[in-house]
Amino acid sequence: MSAFWQGDANSSAEAVSGAPSPSLPREIASLCRPPEAGRLPSAEGDKHISTLAIDLDGVSKSYGNKLVVNGLSFTVAAGECFGLLGPNGAGKSTITRMLLGMTPPDSGKITVLGMPVPARARLARGRIGVVPQFDNLDLEFTVRENLLVFGRYFGMSTRALKAVVPSLLEFARLESKADARVGALSGGMKRRLTLARALINDPQLLVMDEPTTGLDPHARHLIWERLRKLLSQGKTIILTTHFMEEAERLCNRLCVLERGRIIAEGRPHALIEEQIGCDVLEIYGGDPHELSAMIEPFVQRIEMSGETLFCYGPDPEQVRMQLQGRAGLRLLQRPPNLEDVFLRLTGRGMEN
Amino acid sequence: MMGHGYAAALPANPWNWVAVWRRNYLAWKKVALASLIGNLADPMISLFGLGFGLGIMVGPVEGTPYIAFLTAGMVAASAMTSSTFETIYATFGRMQRTWEGILHTQLTLGDIVLGELAWAATKAFLAGTGIMIVATALGLVAWPSALYALPVIALSGLAFASLAMVVTALAPSYDYVVFYQTLVITPMLFLSGALFPVSRMPRVFQQVGGFLPLAHSIELIRPAMLGRPAVSVGLHIGALCIYTVLPFFLSSALLRRRLMP
Numbered sequence: 001m002s003a004f005w006q007g008d009a010n011s012s013a014e015a016v017s018g019a020p021s022p023s024l025p026r027e028i029a030s031l032c033r034p035p036e037a038g039r040l041p042s043a044e045g046d047k048h049i050s051t052l053a054i055d056l057d058g059v060s061k062s063y064g065n066k067l068v069v070n071g072l073s074f075t076v077a078a079g080e081c082f083g084l085l086g087p088n089g090a091g092k093s094t095i096t097r098m099l100l101g102m103t104p105p106d107s108g109k110i111t112v113l114g115m116p117v118p119a120r121a122r123l124a125r126g127r128i129g130v131v132p133q134f135d136n137l138d139l140e141f142t143v144r145e146n147l148l149v150f151g152r153y154f155g156m157s158t159r160a161l162k163a164v165v166p167s168l169l170e171f172a173r174l175e176s177k178a179d180a181r182v183g184a185l186s187g188g189m190k191r192r193l194t195l196a197r198a199l200i201n202d203p204q205l206l207v208m209d210e211p212t213t214g215l216d217p218h219a220r221h222l223i224w225e226r227l228r229k230l231l232s233q234g235k236t237i238i239l240t241t242h243f244m245e246e247a248e249r250l251c252n253r254l255c256v257l258e259r260g261r262i263i264a265e266g267r268p269h270a271l272i273e274e275q276i277g278c279d280v281l282e283i284y285g286g287d288p289h290e291l292s293a294m295i296e297p298f299v300q301r302i303e304m305s306g307e308t309l310f311c312y313g314p315d316p317e318q319v320r321m322q323l324q325g326r327a328g329l330r331l332l333q334r335p336p337n338l339e340d341v342f343l344r345l346t347g348r349g350m351e352n
Numbered sequence: 353m354m355g356h357g358y359a360a361a362l363p364a365n366p367w368n369w370v371a372v373w374r375r376n377y378l379a380w381k382k383v384a385l386a387s388l389i390g391n392l393a394d395p396m397i398s399l400f401g402l403g404f405g406l407g408i409m410v411g412p413v414e415g416t417p418y419i420a421f422l423t424a425g426m427v428a429a430s431a432m433t434s435s436t437f438e439t440i441y442a443t444f445g446r447m448q449r450t451w452e453g454i455l456h457t458q459l460t461l462g463d464i465v466l467g468e469l470a471w472a473a474t475k476a477f478l479a480g481t482g483i484m485i486v487a488t489a490l491g492l493v494a495w496p497s498a499l500y501a502l503p504v505i506a507l508s509g510l511a512f513a514s515l516a517m518v519v520t521a522l523a524p525s526y527d528y529v530v531f532y533q534t535l536v537i538t539p540m541l542f543l544s545g546a547l548f549p550v551s552r553m554p555r556v557f558q559q560v561g562g563f564l565p566l567a568h569s570i571e572l573i574r575p576a577m578l579g580r581p582a583v584s585v586g587l588h589i590g591a592l593c594i595y596t597v598l599p600f601f602l603s604s605a606l607l608r609r610r611l612m613p
């Protein structure tokens with residue numbers, strides 16, 4: 001992003017042409033994309049499981065008189081990666097807790113891996129791996145002990161555990177930390193251990209609440225790669241995230257939530273096409289209100305987020321000309337991504 | 353509170369709790385020495401302080417030297433305090449984070465509670481038998497009849513842990529569990545005949561004391577340790593069982609409301 005932040009309006013031509021996009025160019029991204037859900041080897045070993053890994057039907061939940069989940073329905077097919085997006089407090093964590101039987105819904109029907117939840121959540125959990133939003137590792141234990149102790153909760157024998165622990169350590173790149181106390185690990189290492197721990201029971205379904213929050217870029221890319229591998233093995237993933245790039249890369253489908261309701265649902269690229277469909281011009285470095293009034297006539301829509309303006313319109317060149325000569329402005333023109341969709345759907349943009 | 357969801361929060365099977373017990377054992381092993389010394393030192397100091405100090409003044413009680421009488425009371429009392437403290441402090445600390453992780457597995461809330469109770473009872477057993485061993489060296493314990501005291505110590509540990517679990521389930525923070533310690537546990541020590549015979553206390557106190565779990569525990573442990581026949585054994589065991597089972601169901605329901613909102 002350095003070109004973006006260091007250029008100014010006058011030299012923005014280079015910045016634009018050479019600008020590194022915050023998301024991958026679409027062609028590359030689609031190469032990286034896992035095969036579509038329908039073509040994945042979906043849990044064929046177990047004939048009793050319906051092809052739906054998750055089925056929510058009209059689920060509601062309130063705390064006090066606050067409706068947190070509002071008549072929510074969605075399904076996740078076996079082998080699919082499904083994303084839950086939405087602003088803070090939208091109800092993402094509440095939904096993941098409900099899938100695990102940790103929070104009973106007020107109304108509606110939840111089925112996970114063919115089991116009614118919460119009634120038979122315990123049986124479903126035997127085949128689920130969970131990454132909670134906040135780590136709950138045992139700080140007084142070592143990395144290895146955390147895995148061993150957790151495996152016992154699934155009724156695994158010490159022998160079976162000894163066999164899988166090395167591969168999990170490798171998964172999290174924590175081999176050299178195996179005997180370190182978890183309390184002494186960095187935040188990102190703890191997160192990686194939480195991810196490894198979620199795989200101890202060889203789950204069919206992974207329920208992950210902001211799995212890569214707190215990870216450095218290397219670790220995040222590592223985890224993405226590992227998650228893709230898990231998907232190619234036929235596992236199902238439902239994840240919440242605030243990283244739009246993560247959702248765009250990993251998810252076959254996703255939904256955007258606001259106040260417990262789905263406000264958009266679909267494949268990431270279809271959503272981008274549908275909601276944005278044109279290049280985006282980001283403007284930063286001036287008074288956003290003043291700038292926005294100035295360029296409003298030349299764009300279809302402006303989204304103001306903090307001190308940055310996101311301009312959407314068929315002809316960004318015109319905007320650029322308007323801003324010609326204004327010192328200190330930074331401009332970046334780029335293809336649209338999921339972040340634009342998120343901002344549009346959950347923000348208070350000014351529609352022309 | 354007792355609907356479908358409550359059933360799903362009860363123990364799933366008779367052995368799941370063992371994994372929780374083993375988790376606590378592993379954590380304890382790392383600090384076992386300090387924990388053992390701490391658990392033993394406190395009752396031993398009281399025992400010698402009160403036993404020898406007061407013993408000079410009070411002379412024999414109920415036909416035995418005061419220190420032997422007191423030792424039996426201290427065994428029961430230390431089972432009570434160690435299992436209570438384990439539950440209101442250590443368990444309280446594990447309740448939010450550690451339990452959340454366990455609830456993501458095949459264990460239910462009931463399995464966890466059971467495992468915690470069993471662990472607290474284990475610590476009570478260690479504390480109680482520790483005192484018995486030292487007292488044996490001083491010739492204050494009648495063997496082999498004291499063997500009967502061992503299962504009673506474990507059962508008492510379960511009962512006091514189960515009662516304390518209700519407090520843990522209700523307490524908004526550590527500050528509140530102190531009330532239980534000062535308003536329930538400490539008076540119980542005096543009303544149950546752990547330190548002195550209750551027969552000389554006012555009648556009301558005696559009547560109240562008779563219902564307390566510590567009194568039932570002492571009525572079983574003291575005769576066993578002094579080599580005397582115990583009376584109403586079934587009643588006392590039954591009472592301790594009730595003090596174990598009823599609070600267990602109550603705390604499970606309370607904890608479900610608290611942890612699975």
Ligand SMILES: Nc1ncnc2c1ncn2[C@@H]1O[C@H](COP(=O)(O)OP(=O)(O)OP(=O)(O)O)[C@@H](O)[C@H]1O
Nearest residue numbers: 063068086087088089090091092093094095133613
């Ligand atoms: N136990 C609870 N008691 C009362 N309110 C709750 C409880 N848990 C969640 N809420 C409320 O429910 C709403 C949704 O919370 P939730 O944690 O599901 O949001 P989220 O989408 O995960 O947000 P974030 O992105 O910040 O993690 C919030 O308004 C929150 O205050």
Ligand SMILES: [Mg+2]
Nearest residue numbers: 092093133209
């Ligand atoms: Mg959340």
